[in-house]
Amino acid sequence: MPTTEKVARTDAGLASELRLSVMRLRRRLAAERHPDNDLSMNAMAVLGALLRQGDLTVGALAAHERVQPPSMTRVVNALAERGHVDRRADADDGRKVVVALTDLGRETVLADRRRRDEWLATALASLGPDERAVLRSAAPVLERLARLD
Structure with missing residues (x-):
């Protein structure tokens, strides 16, 4: 090898x-996810997208997460049933559904992020300054790679 x-x-x-x-x-x-959080990674990604982007249509969420609209509809319905998001008709096109983060959804995603960020910060502290500098330089490049089509 x-x-x-x-x-x-x-x-x-x-x-x-x-x-x-x-x-x-x-x-x-x-x-390292919060132990009380039993949402799927897909559901958490939707909550994160809504936190970063604000209210989005189901179609925009599907495109953002690179899934088919019917799959996103299932995720949004599950999140709405649990009180993490609200749905409403789009003001310009009533056929479209706009999804908004609720207070519970916001609290859930922020608590989960805090826990994982704390673990990662502790792990990064165990690295040397040169290794952290390499990661600091690599982070924007990795983000660009993640967004390529």
Whole structure:
């Protein structure tokens, strides 16, 4: 098996190493979710999108999360049943449904973020200053990669 240093020297090797590392970090962050939170990661992503973007139509949420509108409708319906979001008709087009975060939804997503951010901040503190500087530089690049079509 090649070492990480040799594999990552090619673009394909870098892709493989990044994929594996990002997946492991995602699983670790998911494990740090608030223990009272039994919402799916998809549901949490919807709450996060509404927190960042404000009220959105079901179609806009589906596009943002890269899922089909019927799938998003199911997630939104489940969140509405639990009181995390409210739904209303779009003022310009009554056929469209606008989804808004409720106070409970906001509290849920913020508590979950706080817990995971605390874990990550503690983990980052265990790294050296040079390693943290590399991550600080890499964060915007990783964000750009995540948004590519």
